[in-house]
Amino acid sequence: MKLFKISNGKLQVTTTQIPEIKPNEVLVKIKAISLNYRDILVTEGSGKWKPTENRIPGSDAAGKVVRVGNTVTKFKEGDNVTSLILPNWETGQLNANKLKESLGGSDRDGIMAEYVVLPEKALHKFPNYLSFEEAATLPVAALTAWNSVVEQSNLKLGDTILLIGTGGVSLFALQLAKLAGYRVIITSSSDKKLQKATALGAHHTINYKTTKNWTKEVLKLTNNKGVDQVIDVVGGSHISQSLQCVKSEGTISMVGVIDGTSGVIDTGTIMMKAARIQGIETGSTEMYNNMLRAFQLHEIHPVIDKTFAFDDTLEAFAYLKKAKHMGKVSITL
Numbered sequence: 001m002k003l004f005k006i007s008n009g010k011l012q013v014t015t016t017q018i019p020e021i022k023p024n025e026v027l028v029k030i031k032a033i034s035l036n037y038r039d040i041l042v043t044e045g046s047g048k049w050k051p052t053e054n055r056i057p058g059s060d061a062a063g064k065v066v067r068v069g070n071t072v073t074k075f076k077e078g079d080n081v082t083s084l085i086l087p088n089w090e091t092g093q094l095n096a097n098k099l100k101e102s103l104g105g106s107d108r109d110g111i112m113a114e115y116v117v118l119p120e121k122a123l124h125k126f127p128n129y130l131s132f133e134e135a136a137t138l139p140v141a142a143l144t145a146w147n148s149v150v151e152q153s154n155l156k157l158g159d160t161i162l163l164i165g166t167g168g169v170s171l172f173a174l175q176l177a178k179l180a181g182y183r184v185i186i187t188s189s190s191d192k193k194l195q196k197a198t199a200l201g202a203h204h205t206i207n208y209k210t211t212k213n214w215t216k217e218v219l220k221l222t223n224n225k226g227v228d229q230v231i232d233v234v235g236g237s238h239i240s241q242s243l244q245c246v247k248s249e250g251t252i253s254m255v256g257v258i259d260g261t262s263g264v265i266d267t268g269t270i271m272m273k274a275a276r277i278q279g280i281e282t283g284s285t286e287m288y289n290n291m292l293r294a295f296q297l298h299e300i301h302p303v304i305d306k307t308f309a310f311d312d313t314l315e316a317f318a319y320l321k322k323a324k325h326m327g328k329v330s331i332t333l
């Protein structure tokens with residue numbers, strides 16, 4: 001079988017035997033993969049963090065069960081499944097142990113292969129209204145948006161949410177915020193992407209590149225009160241802009257690391273606004289299950305920008321890195 005491994009900060013294609021399974025494991029024929037910004041960080045490294053040599057990257061895939069170990073109870077041959085990035089976070093509150101063994105991270109291989117062996121708890125069935133390509137987009141971006149907009153949010157119908165950029169997480173957040181009945185303000189570097197965001201139901205759009213002081217624009221749209229919640233997928237120094245946009249007692253959901261993992265923030269303003277800064281880490285299997293129920297009920301279809309062939313995985317990575325996409329970038333096998 002064919003797979004991609006990390007070698008010297010780059011992806012390299014290689015071949016190997018289809019792996020054997022242990023009693024608690026499942027062999028899955030991968031049908032589709034979806035890329036996340038994290039896959040670039042895992043492959044190339046970021047700052048002092050160096051990529052793991054020979055690691056198979058990738059966390060998000062959908063496929064068909066080919067074989068199950070003899071203690072597996074949740075799946076049978078022929079089931080359609082997605083991966084789960086955090087197999088150890090099945091339910092309850094997050095703790096450090098539940099973050100261990102994340103797929104395609106520093107502890108274990110991911111899913112960028114034609115066949116993958118995973119423990120039963122790293123897989124989940126998905127509703128059959130979704131294609132394999134659509135289902136593969138859910139494990140990270142959709143779950144993170146669900147956790148931010150639904151599980152951890154205290155917003156009410158009519159409240160205002162600010163979404164940053166039009167990448168994978170933000171577009172799922174847009175779809176969920178619409179379902180929840182929130183007023184949506186979304187930013188982007190591209191007017192064309194903002195037009196599409198309007199078509200998807202965003203109430204207000206702001207181009208953060210061409211609008212000199214875009215945070216003022218957010219305040220104008222909220223009668224200078226600020227928004228109830230910001231989903232900050234950029235992180236780093238962007239947090240001070242999020243803080244300018246959030247209302248008193250509002251929430252900043254800290255999701256992303258596009259601008260790095262540290263930034264200067266006005267702690268006095270956090271205090272005076274009584275603002276909440278809520279870190280978001282993808283989500284648990286229980287949350288994934290809740291999310292799939294809502295997706296199925298409302299037949300939500302993920303926004304897929306472009307689909308690449310498995311042989312063109314390097315091109316797919318390059319496309320994601322250039323941030324030309326809106327929503328998700330997929331790979332089909």
Ligand SMILES: NC(=O)c1ccc[n+]([C@@H]2O[C@H](COP(=O)([O-])OP(=O)(O)OC[C@H]3O[C@@H](n4cnc5c(N)ncnc54)[C@H](OP(=O)(O)O)[C@@H]3O)[C@@H](O)[C@H]2O)c1
Nearest residue numbers: 037144165166167168169188189256257258280281282323
């Ligand atoms: N905490 C978690 O569990 C979790 C889960 C998933 C993702 N993440 C993180 O969240 C971030 C986003 O992930 P993603 O998969 O949605 O990424 P993505 O699909 O690559 O989208 C990134 C988008 O962010 C916007 N952007 C980039 N730089 C910006 C800036 N300086 N100011 C404003 N917007 C900017 C761009 O939107 P436009 O092209 O529209 O300008 C870009 O397309 C990444 O850092 C990722 O690692 C964290």
